[in-house]
Amino acid sequence: MSPGPNAARRSESSRKAILAATEELCRENGYRKLTIEAIAARAGVGKTTIYRWWPSRGAIVLELLDETATVGTAPPNTGDLAADLRALLQEVIDIIVPADTSPGVGLMAESLQDPELGRALRERLIEPRIETFKQRLRQAQDAGQLPADADLEVALDLLYGPIYHRLALHLGMPDSDHLDALIAHVLRALTAPKAG
Amino acid sequence: MSPGPNAARRSESSRKAILAATEELCRENGYRKLTIEAIAARAGVGKTTIYRWWPSRGAIVLELLDETATVGTAPPNTGDLAADLRALLQEVIDIIVPADTSPGVGLMAESLQDPELGRALRERLIEPRIETFKQRLRQAQDAGQLPADADLEVALDLLYGPIYHRLALHLGMPDSDHLDALIAHVLRALTAPKAG
The missing domain is CATH 1.10.357.10 (Tetracycline Repressor, domain 2)
Structure with a gap:
């Protein structure tokens, strides 16, 4: 199946969920305790999805800001x-x-x-x-x-x-x-x- | 044996060695890679000696500065x-x-x-x-x-x-x-x- 409009929509909603999870977790526990694992769990995506788009938690926070x-x-x-x-x-x-x-x-x-x-x-x-x-x-x-x-x-x-x-x-x-x-x-x- | 002048001298030389090791390691590899283990090894003291005087690497660097x-x-x-x-x-x-x-x-x-x-x-x-x-x-x-x-x-x-x-x-x-x-x-x- 080739990526079509639905895949793009799904990606955008994952991206937004990841950014929202990053912000929430940081506000709750501090940046120091922020991990890719925790972000993935909160956003309901796999870690590989995150690593496909961002090399590190710093890069996610940069996009969030x-x-x-x-x-x-x-x-x-x-x-x-x-x-x-x-x-x-x-x-x-x-x-x-x-x-x-x-x-x-x-x-x-x-x-x-x-x-x-x-x-x-x-x-x-x-x-x-x-x-x-x-x-x-x-x-x-x-x-x-x-x-x-x-x-x-x-x-x-x-x-x-x-x-x-x-x-x-x-x-x-x-x-x-x-x-x-x-x-x-x-x-x-x-x-x-x-x-x- | 009660701690006397010799013990105090030994302590002061260990303290100075720990501060010097901390500075050297930071300049060589960056603060990010600074660990109590590495400081102890470089200074030639045990980790417990370090933890007896400082709770964390941050506290050592504070004293160094x-x-x-x-x-x-x-x-x-x-x-x-x-x-x-x-x-x-x-x-x-x-x-x-x-x-x-x-x-x-x-x-x-x-x-x-x-x-x-x-x-x-x-x-x-x-x-x-x-x-x-x-x-x-x-x-x-x-x-x-x-x-x-x-x-x-x-x-x-x-x-x-x-x-x-x-x-x-x-x-x-x-x-x-x-x-x-x-x-x-x-x-x-x-x-x-x-x-x-």
């Missing part, structure tokens, strides 16, 4: 730059808390020790979202809210950096006031006249 | 604030590259999934060094290089954040020019007049 992370190719633009940046940062915070059962944090932790997975994470998940972020900053430049020569690479590091710093060093996520203060400081740095 | 990370209780103060901040940041960068064989990155990755180890990392390794960093900023405030009301918590996040952001997302460490630009932006943010 790519489908569920809501940052699209068009950035939010309400006209209020600080508010839009806050929405973008809040989205990252929502992905990484609570850290010990977050699929995103599990993937980050694993990719720190696996350069190949790290490269896939960067290329598939991160770079397109950095592009979306920069697009929003370019819109702010066009609107005269940021100088034309503002350093967008610096802006990226300064805005997103605190979240990862606090995650890596277990300092707790920024509260609402601290998040506002961070964004205000960065916008001030980008717009203040340079010395010399 | 606490002994080798050079940030002391007194911050560098050459009078040049940007240069001193750069020295502090460079020290962190030196600890985390290359990421896949760095004991520090291994510990960070593991502690992302182990809240208990994360708490030990923060209390033993991070908080004293944050205090050293803030001490340097307070000296800058006393010297009139930073406003008395500069937000030191924001400064901490903005200065160290980029390193962890780039580490977590596999964006590569900042080069020399980018590091200078980051520091210049943060100092501008801390000194520029606040809006409103």
Whole structure:
């Protein structure tokens, strides 16, 4: 029997079941205890089905995040730059808390020790979202809210950096006031006249 | 036989051998492959000796980093604030590259999934060094290089954040020019007049 529409439908439903099982198990027990065996059992598929599509649990989580992370190719633009940046940062915070059962944090932790997975994470998940972020900053430049020569690479590091710093060093996520203060400081740095 | 000076000396030499073996094995094969068995074999001690002193490989690496990370209780103060901040940041960068064989990155990755180890990392390794960093900023405030009301918590996040952001997302460490630009932006943010 050749694979036809029914086979394709069955595959897609298996794929979705596998991603859903991965997310559920991670939220229940943490990424550390996530195994291909457990995912297969929960999704009601065979292990070979999983290994046909993905080389590792990290690859499954990468696909899961790519489908569920809501940052699209068009950035939010309400006209209020600080508010839009806050929405973008809040989205990252929502992905990484609570850290010990977050699929995103599990993937980050694993990719720190696996350069190949790290490269896939960067290329598939991160770079397109950095592009979306920069697009929003370019819109702010066009609107005269940021100088034309503002350093967008610096802006990226300064805005997103605190979240990862606090995650890596277990300092707790920024509260609402601290998040506002961070964004205000960065916008001030980008717009203040340079010395010399 | 009661433990006397000789026993204490033997213990200290075993402890040092265990820490050295841990560092060597991590640099050779990566944290991922680090096992208590391999550490014991390399250090020439029994596994029970290791388990008597440390509950896990993470705890050994924490002690290793606490002994080798050079940030002391007194911050560098050459009078040049940007240069001193750069020295502090460079020290962190030196600890985390290359990421896949760095004991520090291994510990960070593991502690992302182990809240208990994360708490030990923060209390033993991070908080004293944050205090050293803030001490340097307070000296800058006393010297009139930073406003008395500069937000030191924001400064901490903005200065160290980029390193962890780039580490977590596999964006590569900042080069020399980018590091200078980051520091210049943060100092501008801390000194520029606040809006409103």
